[in-house]
Amino acid sequence: MLATNEIRAGEDVQRFLDREMSKELLRFTTAGSVDDGKSTLIGRLLHDCKAVYEDQLASVEKSRINRSGKAVDFSLLTDGLRAEREQGITIDVAYRYFSTPRRKFIIADTPGHEQYTRNMATGASTADLAIILIDASKGLLPQTRRHTYIASLLGISRVLAAVNKMDLVDYREDQFVRLSDEFFALATSLGISSVQCIPVSALEGDNLVQRSENTPWYSGPTLLEHLESTPIQPITQTKALRFPVQSVIRPDANFRGFAGRVASGSVRAGEELLALPSGQRARVESIVTFGGELPAAHASQSVTLKLSREIDLSRGDLLVSPDDPPQVSSRLNAMVVWLHATPLELNRFYLVKHTGRYVKAKATRLRFRLDVNTLAERAANKLEMNEIASIDFETSLPLFFDPYESNRTTGSFILVDPLSNATVGAAMIRETLPLPPETKSGDAGPFTLEERIQRHGHHPAIFAINGDRRRAEELERSLLDRGFEAVLIDQQEVPRAGREAFLSTLWRLGLVLLLWQEKQLDPQDRGLFGPTAGESWFEVSLTESIEEGSSFDRALHIAETLRTKHESTAGREN
Numbered sequence: 001m002l003a004t005n006e007i008r009a010g011e012d013v014q015r016f017l018d019r020e021m022s023k024e025l026l027r028f029t030t031a032g033s034v035d036d037g038k039s040t041l042i043g044r045l046l047h048d049c050k051a052v053y054e055d056q057l058a059s060v061e062k063s064r065i066n067r068s069g070k071a072v073d074f075s076l077l078t079d080g081l082r083a084e085r086e087q088g089i090t091i092d093v094a095y096r097y098f099s100t101p102r103r104k105f106i107i108a109d110t111p112g113h114e115q116y117t118r119n120m121a122t123g124a125s126t127a128d129l130a131i132i133l134i135d136a137s138k139g140l141l142p143q144t145r146r147h148t149y150i151a152s153l154l155g156i157s158r159v160l161a162a163v164n165k166m167d168l169v170d171y172r173e174d175q176f177v178r179l180s181d182e183f184f185a186l187a188t189s190l191g192i193s194s195v196q197c198i199p200v201s202a203l204e205g206d207n208l209v210q211r212s213e214n215t216p217w218y219s220g221p222t223l224l225e226h227l228e229s230t231p232i233q234p235i236t237q238t239k240a241l242r243f244p245v246q247s248v249i250r251p252d253a254n255f256r257g258f259a260g261r262v263a264s265g266s267v268r269a270g271e272e273l274l275a276l277p278s279g280q281r282a283r284v285e286s287i288v289t290f291g292g293e294l295p296a297a298h299a300s301q302s303v304t305l306k307l308s309r310e311i312d313l314s315r316g317d318l319l320v321s322p323d324d325p326p327q328v329s330s331r332l333n334a335m336v337v338w339l340h341a342t343p344l345e346l347n348r349f350y351l352v353k354h355t356g357r358y359v360k361a362k363a364t365r366l367r368f369r370l371d372v373n374t375l376a377e378r379a380a381n382k383l384e385m386n387e388i389a390s391i392d393f394e395t396s397l398p399l400f401f402d403p404y405e406s407n408r409t410t411g412s413f414i415l416v417d418p419l420s421n422a423t424v425g426a427a428m429i430r431e432t433l434p435l436p437p438e439t440k441s442g443d444a445g446p447f448t449l450e451e452r453i454q455r456h457g458h459h460p461a462i463f464a465i466n467g468d469r470r471r472a473e474e475l476e477r478s479l480l481d482r483g484f485e486a487v488l489i490d491q492q493e494v495p496r497a498g499r500e501a502f503l504s505t506l507w508r509l510g511l512v513l514l515l516w517q518e519k520q521l522d523p524q525d526r527g528l529f530g531p532t533a534g535e536s537w538f539e540v541s542l543t544e545s546i547e548e549g550s551s552f553d554r555a556l557h558i559a560e561t562l563r564t565k566h567e568s569t570a571g572r573e574n
Contacts, residue, residue: 029108031147032133041202043074048209051098093123118339129158146372152190161197171214240324241265244355257304263409268296274322282307316357331433340424344383347457349483354413360396404428452510458562462537471542486512
């Protein structure tokens with residue numbers, strides 16, 4: 001590597017490594033519209049900082065693909081996928097590391113195409129600063145506004161606007177000033193507190209590392225000078241301890257530790273902690289790392305905590321400060337970036353992955369969809385891929401969280417489709433929602449079937465199943481994965497004399513009942529279902545043969561018709 005950070009004369013390797021480890025680390029991301037020159041800017045920055053391996057540079061120089069018109073196409077240094085090089089676009093997030101004598105840097109080069117907006121959100125989720133590129137010849141485009149909004153949504157308070165391709169507008173000061181004013185207005189409306197605009201040409205290297213003679217009217221810092229001098233603020237505002245448990249470590253009978261990463265605050269040996277959701281308390285006996293025990297651990301450190309006594313604690317649980325616990329609720333509002341081609345379905349169950357914990361959740365209300373061109377809040381009843389909206393959620397179990405603006409780790413979650421296991425959304429929690437009036441504690445009256453139907457999102461039904469028990473179990477799992485409250489019951493385990501009362505009780509719970517027996521139903525069995533279910537009972541024959549797969553699919557299709565119809569309170573989409 002053509003490195004700027006060489007070992008000084010008389011300095012041993014260990015001292016050099018210690019010096020490098022002591023440097024501050026700045027994570028930043030690049031964003032903007034397609035063809036604004038993000039990959040070229042990063043490639044040129046790495047090259048001019050002498051952070052490119054010689055063999056990598058030689059490979060790029062020999063490449064048959066060169067769209068720059070220069071001896072080296074610097075975009076090829078970051079566009080590593082074959083498809084990216086052939087199409088001349090960024091598709092995946094490319095992470096690059098380099099360092100200077102003052103700081104270490106990790107770059108997330110993100111794609112500009114609208115269809116890959118989800119990758120931009122991924123790359124920006126851990127960034128301290130965002131570089132938003134603006135094509136000087138085209139100005140602020142819709143994708144520029146979308147990426148700037150996502151950066152603000154993800155809590156990035158420092159933004160560098162690189163007005164690129166100044167060579168195409170003859171380095172005109174008036175063009176730079178006009179675009180800078182437009183971007184300042186956009187950033188101000190989004191609440192971004194720190195903005196720096198710099199005129200650059202990634203292709204020519206103007207104002208990246210060295211000050212350019214082509215912009216004598218510009219007196220501000222170069223791009224690298226700004227990266228080296230901008231303050232690095234902690235990504236979490238709360239100072240209270242948040243320690244999500246990632247794993248329980250028990251190498252032998254004498255040690256039981258809880259491994260994880262300190263999301264915020266600090267923890268010291270001897271300190272008392274509160275475990276959630278159990279509510280039990282214990283003191284920290286020791287803080288263990290690979291390099292030995294520590295007296296204290298701080299935000300972003302990965303450690304193992306050994307507690308003074310055995311308590312109920314496992315992966316996904318949370319250790320917190322007893323004096324400053326997080327919010328606890330199963331009803332919350334979040335801003336969501338939708339990442340999947342299949343639109344969001346209201347009242348359908350998804351899996352929420354919050355820290356290391358999975359719970360079932362459903363979107364109950366779409367408050368508004370953001371118009372990225374005007375930043376206006378539009379009424380909507382659906383959410384498509386790459387769109388951003390404010391959504392109310394209800395989870396099956398309470399979450400322990402802080403608002404995203406206070407804590408990125410405990411204030412965010414991802415939505416997972418339980419059928420495909422695909423990540424479909426990224427959410428930033430804004431606030432806790434109050435309990436609806438009919439469910440507040442102290443309300444009189446029993447919980448009705450209609451209320452249970454609304455809570456479950458589907459009507460009750462009875463499936464009278466005969467045939468293979470294994471196939472019946474598969475049907476139960478498929479229904480549960482789709483968000484149905486279903487239960488499989490062996491009819492032979494319920495005495496015939498008490499079956500009607502038994503079914504009536506379960507029916508009032510709003511469940512989808514799968515009543516299985518190996519043989520065909522007789523007329524007496526069929527007579528049990530009508531008084532309870534009316535027309536909402538269905539006979540299904542399941543066998544091991546592939547040909548009977550249509551009966552399985554028919555049962556799933558019938559189940560889909562049981563879902564309640566939900567009309568969004570947000571109104572029609574404009």
